[in-house]
Amino acid sequence: MDMPVAFRRSAETNADASCVPAALWAHLRGAALTLLRRAPPADDPSRWVSHRIGARTFRVAQPITFTPYAAARPCSARCRFCSETLRPHDGGRAASALRPQRDYFEALRGALAQLRGLPLSYSLSGLETTDDAAWCRAMLATLDAAARDGVPVAERVLYSNGAGFAQASGEALLDAFATFGLSWVELSRHHPDERANDAIMRFRDGEPIAENVAFERVARELSARQPLRLVCIVQRGGICDARGVEDYIAWARRLGAGTVIFREFSRLGDGYRETGSRRYIDAARVAIDDLIADCAAIPSWSAWTPIAVTDGYYFWNLRMRHPDGIEVVFESSDYTAMHRRHASGDLYKLVFHANGRLCAGWSPDRDVVWSADDA
Numbered sequence: 001m002d003m004p005v006a007f008r009r010s011a012e013t014n015a016d017a018s019c020v021p022a023a024l025w026a027h028l029r030g031a032a033l034t035l036l037r038r039a040p041p042a043d044d045p046s047r048w049v050s051h052r053i054g055a056r057t058f059r060v061a062q063p064i065t066f067t068p069y070a071a072a073r074p075c076s077a078r079c080r081f082c083s084e085t086l087r088p089h090d091g092g093r094a095a096s097a098l099r100p101q102r103d104y105f106e107a108l109r110g111a112l113a114q115l116r117g118l119p120l121s122y123s124l125s126g127l128e129t130t131d132d133a134a135w136c137r138a139m140l141a142t143l144d145a146a147a148r149d150g151v152p153v154a155e156r157v158l159y160s161n162g163a164g165f166a167q168a169s170g171e172a173l174l175d176a177f178a179t180f181g182l183s184w185v186e187l188s189r190h191h192p193d194e195r196a197n198d199a200i201m202r203f204r205d206g207e208p209i210a211e212n213v214a215f216e217r218v219a220r221e222l223s224a225r226q227p228l229r230l231v232c233i234v235q236r237g238g239i240c241d242a243r244g245v246e247d248y249i250a251w252a253r254r255l256g257a258g259t260v261i262f263r264e265f266s267r268l269g270d271g272y273r274e275t276g277s278r279r280y281i282d283a284a285r286v287a288i289d290d291l292i293a294d295c296a297a298i299p300s301w302s303a304w305t306p307i308a309v310t311d312g313y314y315f316w317n318l319r320m321r322h323p324d325g326i327e328v329v330f331e332s333s334d335y336t337a338m339h340r341r342h343a344s345g346d347l348y349k350l351v352f353h354a355n356g357r358l359c360a361g362w363s364p365d366r367d368v369v370w371s372a373d374d375a
């Protein structure tokens with residue numbers, strides 16, 4: 001549930017769009033934009049619902065998403081920046097290290113039963129959802145049954161690197177998702193050039209999706225079934241300037257994508273240890289403001305149409321219409337803000353982990369809302 005507000009940047013509306021860096025406005029020529037308030041104002045009762053889970057009653061933000069964290073097996077890729085390999089200073093087990101046990105689906109059904117009557121959307125992510133086809137199909141069937149059994153589901157979105165769709169079981173998996181009914185797919189690929197992309201994503205041996213011919217076939221098959229958004233994490237060695245942005249958009253358009261999302265590495269603050277992924281992120285970061293400024297310096301920028309800015313609960317983005325017709329999103333996020341919200345006691349996010357716990361965030365041991373062990 002976005003709450004759109006049409007506005008033009010002015011003294012009165014600056015506060016509404018305070019999520020957006022001030023320098024950005026210089027590139028938007030005073031355009032009229034829609035402000036999408038994904039973060040619910042604390043004092044707006046229309047954006048909060050009260051919901052009982054177990055023995056406690058929570059204040060739940062609207063909109064909210066539910067993620068059955070995919071961890072049936074290690075990811076098919078080993079992206080150099082992977083947030084699942086970041087380690088917080090305050091320790092705790094990583095969600096990515098847990099594997100579903102025999103009673104996993106019984107526990108998932110128990111968690112979903114707690115969510116009957118709560119308006120939410122399904123957000124399918126974690127490690128790679130499509131890597132284990134059997135787990136994936138059983139998960140889709142469980143979520144679909146819960147939706148028919150009283151969980152009011154607005155949207156169903158898959159975040160994927162595409163690997164499972166390129167395997168022998170890929171066709172059956174495409175059909176399973178088509179039956180499930182996705183609102184759209186966000187497909188990750190960080191460079192149109194196969195070698196440049198694989199230097200970043202480092203697919204495991206034997207993964208057909210590493211090759212562009214397989215990726216492009218999967219992208220076209222997905223875009224034929226539901227809206228496709230390609231996700232490019234901008235970085236040094238990958239897409240890092242206006243020319244790269246234009247090349248990527250042209251490629252995405254040929255694959256049938258209606259939207260391209262250029263996303264900065266999440267800003268990490270000082271909450272994470274000096275691991276390899278942290279060092280890579282620090283060294284390879286391309287600030288999204290800098291990328292927008294670079295795009296704004298090319299002559300064709302005047303033909304791009306600003307559409308909206310989104311004020312998320314830990315991110316902001318700028319949506320533009322490219323002259324080719326494709327929607328282009330520039331996005332930035334901040335993990336410090338995200339953790340602060342998740343630990344607030346209010347619910348902004350729901351994640352079901354492989355240890356049978358329903359949590360208010362991405363740690364399987366913190367902000368626990370419900371546990372199959374206690375049921």
Ligand code: SF4
Nearest residue numbers: 075077078079082127
């Ligand atoms: S595809 Fe996603 S989960 Fe897998 S390594 Fe890359 S960022 Fe991590």
